[in-house]
Amino acid sequence: MIQYSLHCANAHDFDAWFKNAAAFDEQKARGIVDCPVCGSHEVSKALMAPAVARSGSEKMALSSGHPDVAKFRELLRAYRQKVTSEADYVGDKFAEEARKIHFEEVEARGIYGEATRDEVIALAEEGIEFAPLPDLPEEQN
Ligand SMILES: [Zn+2]
Numbered sequence: 001m002i003q004y005s006l007h008c009a010n011a012h013d014f015d016a017w018f019k020n021a022a023a024f025d026e027q028k029a030r031g032i033v034d035c036p037v038c039g040s041h042e043v044s045k046a047l048m049a050p051a052v053a054r055s056g057s058e059k060m061a062l063s064s065g066h067p068d069v070a071k072f073r074e075l076l077r078a079y080r081q082k083v084t085s086e087a088d089y090v091g092d093k094f095a096e097e098a099r100k101i102h103f104e105e106v107e108a109r110g111i112y113g114e115a116t117r118d119e120v121i122a123l124a125e126e127g128i129e130f131a132p133l134p135d136l137p138e139e140q141n
Helices: 021-029 067-086 094-102 117-125
Strands: 002-008 013-018 043-048 088-091 111-113
Touching (some): 088 094, 094 111
Parallel strands (some): 088 111
Antiparallel strands (some): 002 013, 002 043
16 A cells, blocks of 8 residues: 555645555546545645555555545544654554553553554454554645
């Protein structure tokens, strides 16, 4: 999966996921890439955001075009901002710290950081609660 920051002919900025660079070109050519704000099909790539490391064949559920998609992105942005301003950043020790908190080896607190895909799978199997922290580019306007 690859994430593109797109902008439309009416200067709206939004993000969309595509299977690969060719999929974006193909969907744009077919006129099915549209702006979630105004529905314009006149969209172009702004800049490439770092893609989430996933296996190339894994599918994600996606939505586009509905007005609530833009609202949801705003909620995600607010959620990310709240978590990153209130929780402790633990960097790549996320899995280790989440485990310590889960097993009450340390005092309970909010944390955020990074984990590898293998670590994420292990945490889920151990029944440790966590949630993805969406990585959204800053709003352009
Ligand atoms: Zn637009």
